[in-house]
Amino acid sequence: MEHTRRIYSEYNAWLQPKFYLASKALRIRADFDLDFIHQECHLGLIRLWGEIQDSAAYTLQLKMDDLEPEAFSLTPLINGFEIAGGSKTGLLYGVYRFLNRLAAGENIEKIQERSAPQVDYRIINHWDNMDGHIERGYAGHSFFFHNHKFDYDEERIITYARMMASIGINGICINNVNVNKVSAGLIAEPHLSDLAELAALFRPFGIRLLVSVHFDAPMIVGGLTTSDPLDAGVKEFWQAQSTVVYTKIPDFLGYLVKADSEFRGGPEAFGRTQADGANTIAAAVAPFGGLVFWRCFVYNCQQDWRDQQTDRPMAAYKHFQPLDGTFDENVILQIKNGPVDFQTREPVSPLFSSLKNTREAIEFQIAQEYTGQQIDLFSLAVQWEEILTTEIDKGKQLKSLFGQEIVAVTAVTNTGNNMNWTGNTLAQCNLYAFGRIAWNPDLTAKELIREWIQITFETNELGCLTMEEMLLTSRGIYESYTAPLGIGFMVNPNSHYGPNVDGYEFSHWGTYHRASFDAIGVDRTSKGTGFTLQYPESLQRKYDDITSCPEELLLFFHRVRYDYKMKDGRTLLQYMYDSHFEGAQQAEALLQAWETLENRVPQETFNSVKERLKRQLRNAREWRDQVNTYFYRKTGINDDKGRQIYM
C-alpha cells in the first residue's frame, strides 16, 4: 500500500486520507490467519488518520462469524468495535465498508450495518486489447497489457484490486469481448502463466479472474478445422484447454463469450443454437466450478436501411427466448440492460421478464460510450436506479430478479491507466456506484452519489450539495441536449461522441430514426414492428398506447408527428427545441456550479473537471444547434420562443 502516503491523489479514488478526521486510539485484534485483512485494516486506518495511537482500552475486533459467506456485520461494542465476516472475503468487505463509513465522517460508535450481497457475481468487464488499446476507453490505455503481452505495474494492480474489493467486486474479466487472434491465446501458454501470476495478485482481495474467449479458439488456438460446438474434437479442445487453465488457476471464474455478434464467429455459423455453443464450453469448465458468461448481444449488424421489417431491438429476444431452459446450470446469459446498446435512455430488455429458467447477468456500461465519454458529466447511478426500479411485469421491478434469475451483475468498466483511473475524476463516482448497486440494488442514486462524495472529498455541506446536485441532474441534462425521448443515437459514427443526426440513418447497424418532414421514430408497437409483444401483456399495453407509454420513451416505441401534443400541451417539435436550448443552458450551469467549488476540492481535480465541463459546454451547444437546425430544416417551423436556430 505504497500509495498510502498521506497526500490527496486522484489515484486513490475513494480511498483517500482525511486530514480533518480525529484519529481514534485503538488496538486491532484478529486471529493469526487473518493477517492480510488485519494489515488492510491497519493500513486503511493509517491512510485515513495518519497514525493509530495504540490503546488497549478500545479494541477493533476482526473475526469470522456465522454469516452468509460474503456477508459482514459492523457492530459498535462498549469498549470497542467488531467487524465480522461470513468468510475472509466477507470480513474484508466489512473492513472496507467500515473504513469508508469512517472516511465519510461517521462516528465510530454509530456505525452499525449488516449486509450481504443479493447476487453471487459482481463483475467488471475490461474491454482491454492486448496491444494496450482499450475499446471505448476514455481514460488512457490498458493497465494489464502493452504491446501484445501482459505488462503491468504490480503496485497499480494491487491498488486496483483493493479499490474493486472495497465496493464488493468479486470477478474481473481482463480482456475485450472482441477477442482477436492474440488474445484468443490467453487460455494457452505463454500467456497462461502470466494470467496465473495476475490472478495471484487479485486472489487475496477475493477477486477471481475471467477471460473473454474466442468462439473460434478451437481453430485459432487448437488448430482444428472447425469450431462446431457439437463436433467431438471441438468439445475435446475446450475440455483439454480448460483443464490446463484450471490446473494453473484453480479458482478461475470462467469465460466470457461474444459469439455470432458483430462479425464474431458463433454457433449459428455451424447451424447450431446459442445453447449448443454455450453448453459445449460450459461443460468443459463445469468440473472445475467454472462459469460461462454468454452475451446476448446478437443481432444483424449488416441490415439494409431500406428494410423496415427487421428491428434491431427485437433481435436478442428472438435468438434467446426460445432457448429458455436449455442452457446448462453454469451458463449465465449476459444481457445488456436495454435492447439496443447502452443508450442514454432505453426500455429494459424484454429478455429479463421472458427468461424463466435461465441464469442471467445484467450488463451495464460504466464506460460512457454513448453517455458523454467521460468528458460530459453523466451520473450512471441515476440511470441504473431507474432501470432497476422499472416495472418488468405486473407490480414487479427489475431488481426483484436479483438473487433469482439474475445471479450476476456485470459492467464494462471506465478505467484506464490515467492517474485518476477514469479520465474525468467525477466518473469515479460511476465506478463506485456500480459496485455498490451490484451488491445492493435498493441503494438510490442519491445515496450512492452522496456516499462517494463524502468518502472521496473533504468539503463542506455546501460543497457536497453542489456536487450532489450536479451529478443528480447530469443524466437529464445530457439527455436533453442530445437525443431525448428514447430516440437514441444521432451520434457521430464510430466515435459515438458529438451530434450527427443522420449519422446512423443509412448505415447497416440497424439504428434508424427515419425522421421525415412530418414525423420521427419507428413504430415498435404491436401494430408496428411488434417489439412490444416481447413484453408481458400489461407492459405491452402500456407501451403500445401512446398515452400510457412513458413520455421519456415516446420515440423509442412510437413514430410521432412533430405536431403531436405532449402531456404538457407543447408540440413534439417545440419539446425538441426546448429540450436542446435548455439542455445547453444547463450544461453552462454545471460549469458555473463547479466554479463555485474552487478551493473546496483539490486543485488538480478542480482544474481537470473544469476543463472537461468546458468541453461539455461546447459539445452541448453543438448538439443544440445541429439538432435544432436539423428539425427546422425538415419542418420550416420556428421556435415558439424565438431563440436562435441556425439555417
Place this chain on the structure above:
Amino acid sequence: MEHTRRIYSEYNAWLQPKFYLASKALRIRADFDLDFIHQECHLGLIRLWGEIQDSAAYTLQLKMDDLEPEAFSLTPLINGFEIAGGSKTGLLYGVYRFLNRLAAGENIEKIQERSAPQVDYRIINHWDNMDGHIERGYAGHSFFFHNHKFDYDEERIITYARMMASIGINGICINNVNVNKVSAGLIAEPHLSDLAELAALFRPFGIRLLVSVHFDAPMIVGGLTTSDPLDAGVKEFWQAQSTVVYTKIPDFLGYLVKADSEFRGGPEAFGRTQADGANTIAAAVAPFGGLVFWRCFVYNCQQDWRDQQTDRPMAAYKHFQPLDGTFDENVILQIKNGPVDFQTREPVSPLFSSLKNTREAIEFQIAQEYTGQQIDLFSLAVQWEEILTTEIDKGKQLKSLFGQEIVAVTAVTNTGNNMNWTGNTLAQCNLYAFGRIAWNPDLTAKELIREWIQITFETNELGCLTMEEMLLTSRGIYESYTAPLGIGFMVNPNSHYGPNVDGYEFSHWGTYHRASFDAIGVDRTSKGTGFTLQYPESLQRKYDDITSCPEELLLFFHRVRYDYKMKDGRTLLQYMYDSHFEGAQQAEALLQAWETLENRVPQETFNSVKERLKRQLRNAREWRDQVNTYFYRKTGINDDKGRQIYM
C-alpha cells in the same frame, strides 16, 4: 525494357504489343549522340511488331532540327520516314508519338504531324507518403517509397518514366503536398542522395523531378526557431539548402509548396503574405533556374457551419488576387481547376481570369478522389474538355491562357504499385488524356479517348465504339447518380466515396448545401455571398441570373426551391429524382455494355473492369436511394413516375 516481352499486360498501359500489325522492313538511322533515342525507337518497334526486318531501302531517320526545343515533326519521305526534334527530348516525344500512331493502326505513309507543347511545364504530382501510403491513392501503394525511405524497383521506374515521356510529361513531383517531418527531409541527406539517383533514372526521358517541401523546413530541417520568410536566417536556410540540392541534381525542377492550407504552416502564421513566403523560397532556387510551384488551395478549414458569411470558394481569390504582380518570375501559382476541390462539376476558378501578372499552373486531379475512386468509371477527359473550353472572359476560353498566364499544367496522379498502375484499367485513359491535353488543350475528349483505346487494345470497331461510348458518357452518369447541378460533396466524410447527403453539412470544412424543407443550395450571386463578383462582369451577370446560369451549375450559384421549374419544365425536385433513377439505370447499362466486350479485350482486363462496374452499380443504387429518400423525407413529395423511394 524488359517488359517488351510480347504479351499483352496491363502493366504496359498504352505501350502494348500489337499482334495483328504487319511489321515494316526498315533501317533506323540516327547520329551517334542520339543512341538512347535510337534504342527507344528500336525497342518500341520490336515491342509493337515483334521484330524489325532490316531493309536499307526504307530509312527511319531520327534527327535534330530547327524546331522549338520540345517540338517534333513526323514526316513521311519517298523511301523512308523522318522524325525530327528541336531537342533530344523533342525528338524522343516524336518517336513515342510515331510509335503510338503506328500502334493505333495508322499507315506509316500517312503519318504526318508537327507539334509543340503549348506550355513549358507538364507535371505529375504524386501524393505519395514516405511510409508508402498514397493519400487519395486508389491503385495500391507508392512505387517510390516504403517504410520511410526510398524503396523502388528500378525497372518499374524506367517503365513509368517512358510511359510519362510518351505523353509529354516533363516534370514529376514525387511526394505528397502534405509534407510530414520525414518527407521534409527529402531536401537533405540521407534522402538527397537517393533523390539524385532517382532523378538520374528519369533524366534520359526528359523528366525533371520536384519535391514538395514543408514551409516550416527551416525549423524542421534547419533547426531554426522560426520559418518567417522575411527572417534572414530563414532566407539563408533556403539558400544554403537549395545549393546543396542543386549541387546534387543540377537539373532539378524545383519545389511544390502547400502553405497556410489545411493545418500546414505558412507565411500568414508570421504575419507575412503568400508572396513573401513564395518569393523567399523562389529566390533560393532562382540562381539554379529552379521554380517554386505555390499552391493557392488556401481557405479556412475550421469554419463554423453556422457562419453564412464565409464562403469557401471565395478564399483563393481573396488570398491571391490582391497579390497579383508581386510574385517573383520563378514562382508559379498552382491553382485547382475549380474554386472548391476537384468536384464532379464546378465553375472554373476565378483566379484564372483575375491574375494578370502572375505565372500560373492549372492543377487537375487524375486521382478520382471525388469522382469514383477508380471503382466507378469516370472519364476525366470529358470534364477537362469542358473546363478548358469554359468562357472565362468575354469570348475567351480558359485554354487561351495556355502559353500565356498559364505556363504549367499539373495533376495529382492516379497511379500506384498495382500491376496496371491505376487500379481500374480504364482509368489509364485519364492518365493518358492528361498528358495529351497538357501538351495540346485543343484535343477533344472524344479524340483522346479514341486514341487511348486504339493504341491500348486490339479490338474491332464495335469494341472501340462500345468503350468510347462508355467513357464519353461515364462522367454524366456518375454526376447524375451522385450530387448533380454543381451541388457537390454529399459524400462520406474522410473516405469521399459513397453517399452521405449531410456528411459535410455540419463540419468545419466549409462545404454546405443547406438543404431545407423547401430549398437547397447557397446563394453565391452578387446578392448572396458575392462569389460571382470575383468573375469578369459578363460572367458575373451570366452566373447571377438564374435563367442564364448554366443549368448544370444551378446549385453551385443559386439557392433554389424544390418547385423551381427547370428549363424543360420539370421541378428541381423531380429533376433530382429523375437524375438519380436514371443515373443508376445507366450505371447498369455500363456494366451490360462492358459485358459485350468479353473476348474483345484481354480477359484479365475484362474481369477486373467488370468487377469494378459491379461495385459501381451497387454504389449507384445506394446513391440513388439515399439521395431520393433524403429529399422525399424533406419534402414529402413523391416521384412523378411512381418509382420506389424508400422511407
